[in-house]
Amino acid sequence: MTEARTRQDFGLSGVTRRTFTGALAGLGAFAALGGSRAATQTPARNVVLVHGLFADGSSWSEVIPLLQSAGLNVTSVQNPLTTLPEAVAAAQRVLDRQDGPTVLAGHSFSGMIVTEAGVHPNVSALVYVAARAPDAGEDYAALAKTFPTPPASAGVLFDGDEGRLGEAGFLRDFAGDLPKARAKALFAVQQPFRKELLTGRTTHAAWRTKPSFYAVSTEDRTIDPDLERFMAKRMGATTIEVKASHVSLISQPGAIARLILSATRGA
Incomplete structure (x- = not known):
């Protein structure tokens, strides 16, 4: 499969039978690429997905059917968006319920x-989708400041302790490659986050010991694409670049589903 083929979108937006069939065919072809490394590993049959800021668990709704149709058991965590320890605990409870090897995938903030x-x-492998990928104890905010400030940052609003992204910034800088009606529907289910969430630091860096995969959004206005490339390179991740906004999991779900499927095979 060529790199261009790898990046082709088999998304479900405006789905037709032909589009959906093509998506599944793409997933099947991608699975066949396991190679010698995949042959020596037990494939993961479970996938746990975690959402980031300005969203809820339904943000994975375009990717989930593709993974399920590939025979995977999929769970989307409802991130409480309160504190980092509470958010991690919510994911750990779901991971505890998995039977066997599991791919853990996160979008945006949930890379933390x-x-x-x-x-x-x-957890057998990690997938980062336009996501934060700090080292253990690293100040992510300080790292981000070494790269250009993304436009979405100016649109964050606070009501006391709760933060959210304003509508203009959401439509333009968070979900800029989605049809306006779809982006507005996502804006309507946006969950506020607590300020304290942004102060948390990781105590582990799982990517130092687990196979890692990263999807860079080249048109991202929420996390700088070069910061995404830096983090992916630092962790030695298997990396794809998707011409998409911050929400590639919605605008190009086929590309993201194929990357996750690759992680289940260890390819």
């Missing part, structure tokens, strides 16, 4: 959760 909770013994 993947990095911390990924040391769980059930």
